Amino acid sequence: MNFISRYLPVVVAVLFLAVYFRVSMHADQAEPGDTFQESRGTPPALMLQDLQGHFHSLDEFRGRVVLVHFWATWCGPCRAELPELTEFARRFKPKGLSVLAVDVGEPSPTIVHFTMKQPVPGLVLRGGPRIAADQWNAEGIPASFLLDRDGTIRASRVGGMDWSAPRTTQWVERLLAQGADPAAVR
Numbered sequence: 001m002n003f004i005s006r007y008l009p010v011v012v013a014v015l016f017l018a019v020y021f022r023v024s025m026h027a028d029q030a031e032p033g034d035t036f037q038e039s040r041g042t043p044p045a046l047m048l049q050d051l052q053g054h055f056h057s058l059d060e061f062r063g064r065v066v067l068v069h070f071w072a073t074w075c076g077p078c079r080a081e082l083p084e085l086t087e088f089a090r091r092f093k094p095k096g097l098s099v100l101a102v103d104v105g106e107p108s109p110t111i112v113h114f115t116m117k118q119p120v121p122g123l124v125l126r127g128g129p130r131i132a133a134d135q136w137n138a139e140g141i142p143a144s145f146l147l148d149r150d151g152t153i154r155a156s157r158v159g160g161m162d163w164s165a166p167r168t169t170q171w172v173e174r175l176l177a178q179g180a181d182p183a184a185v186r
Contacts, residue, residue: 034157034159034160034161034162034165035157035161035162035165035167035168035171036144036146036155036156036157036161036167036168036171037155037156037157038154038155039145039153039154039155039156040152040153040154041152041153042151042152042153043058043068043136043145043147043151043152043153044135044136045057045058046058046068046100046102046135048102048125048126048127049125049126050123050124050125050126051108051111051112051115051124051126056100056123056125058100058147058151059151061098061100061147061151062149062150062151063149064096064097064098064149065096065097065098065146065147065148065149065172065175065176066097066098066099066100066146066147066151067089067097067098067099067100067122067144067145067146067147067172068100068102068136068144068145068147069085069099069100069101069102069122069142069143069144069145070102070104070127070131070132070136070138070141070142070143070144071101071102071103071104071120071141071142072103072104072105072106072141073103073106073110073111073114074106075141075142077141077142077159077160078141078142079118080160081142081160081161081163082118082119082120082121084162084163084164085121085161085163086119086120086121087163087164088121088163088164088168088169089121089122090121091169092172092176095173095176096176097172097176098122098123099121099122099123100122100123100125101120101121101122101123101124101125102125102126102127102131102132103124103125103126103127104127104128104129104130104131104132104141105127105128105129105130105131106126107126108126111124111126138156138158139158140158140159141158142158142159142160142161143156143157143158143159144156144157144161146171146172146175148175148178149175149178149179154171154175155171
């Protein structure tokens with residue numbers, strides 16, 4: 001009994017850490033040219049809080065091209081691609097791209113502290129720890145989903161992305177050109 005009570009907390013902690021970091025280890029760093037893969041489908045409902053406690057849903061973004069990007073502050077590949085993703089978002093926001101940066105399971109103070117040091121593009125939302133996997137079928141982060149103006153998933157990628165790759169920008173430019181309405185830009 002002494003052996004179990006002595007080592008059980010250590011075993012539980014190790015198992016917890018292994019499960020917690022499994023998602024991050026699954027995703028590789030982006031290689032040059034890594035980009036979206038064609039996808040089709042209706043996205044799951046998304047009703048999440050921003051860092052100020054206001055709720056947002058995908059319905060608010062109907063009529064705009066939307067990038068739903070799942071990430072976390074502890075995810076190495078997520079942090080590594082943030083500068084390029086930020087530049088990508090800055091480039092396409094005036095053309096009508098909305099970015100929803102969904103943190104997977106961290107408390108607001110952790111996210112706010114991180115974003116004070118490293119800006120995160122778009123509207124930062126708080127999701128549950130398994131939202132990407134359970135609702136969006138993404139078994140790792142970062143995970144990105146590109147939605148057209150009708151709200152249909154058109155492309156996706158699990159893992160790091162080369163945000164400056166011509167094929168990546170072509171995906172967004174093609175969707176932005178379809179049914180463009182300057183009044184829809186937020």
